[in-house]
Amino acid sequence: MILLLVSLMVLLLIGVPIAYSLGLSGLVYFLIMQPGLIGVLPQRVLSGMDLYTMIALPLFILMGLVMNASGITARLIDFCLMLVGRFPGGLGHVNISTSMIFGGISGSSVSDTASVGSAMIPxxxxxGYSVETASGITVASSTMGMIIPPSVPMVIYAVTSQQSIGTMFMASLVPGLLIGLLMMGIIALMAGRQGYPVPTQD
Structure with a gap:
């Protein structure tokens, strides 16, 4: 364990990205402590990739990229602006509702943050919103992409724990919607205190 932690810290200190540091520190541990298991690692990696349900993961992310490139994200923002934009702090509500819909399509919080944030933060x-507030709302609302189905982390968890993906999706729908509504309530309180304007469609 000490070898694993020390090699990880050394790799992080010399500037190796975190993802590569985690993999390399694990490889160093196996090379020194369990060299006989090196031959098993490629088999485990390939068997983990050879799962039918894992095909959905890159397709979720691809859908988010297609939406962003085709202008669907901008239309989705306009649609949410029409629904909730007339309320105080309307752009905050638009940000959250767009993230709820977008996360339910792409299944990825990273894709949600990049697509919605690039349009909504500016x-x-x-x-009149501060950049910090706009960024905070975007980042907080994008976490619903991990909860509202379809969700990439949920698919990975279901495959790993051998649970029903459909059952997990059904169980996470209501909590995801409640989180979004609670965030919109917080935005309404912030709008009353900070005096955020009601947006108008240009």
Missing amino acids: EMARK
């Missing part, structure tokens, strides 16, 4: 800053 617009919110232009309408």
Whole structure:
């Protein structure tokens, strides 16, 4: 364990990215402590990739990229602006509702943050929100992509624990919606205190 932690810290200190540091420190541990298991590692990696349900993961992310490149994300923002934009702190509500819908399509919080944030953060800053507030709302709302189905982490967990993906999706739908509604309630309180404007469609 000490060897694993020391090699990880050394790799991080010399500037190796975290993902590579984790993999390399594990490889160093096996090379020194369990060299006989090196031959098993490629088999385990390939067997982990040879799962039918894992095909969904890159397709979720691809869907998010297609939405962003085709302009669907901008139309989705306009749709949410029409629904909830007339309320105080409307752009915050639009940010959250867009993330809820987008996360339910792409299944990836990273894709949600990149797509929605690139459009919403500059617009919110232009309408009087601080950049910190706009970024915080975007990052917080994008976490619903891990909860509202379909969810990439949920698929990985279901495959690993051999649980029903459909059952997990059904169980996470209501909590995801409640989190979104609670965030919108917090935005309404912030709008009353900070005096955020009600946006108008140009």
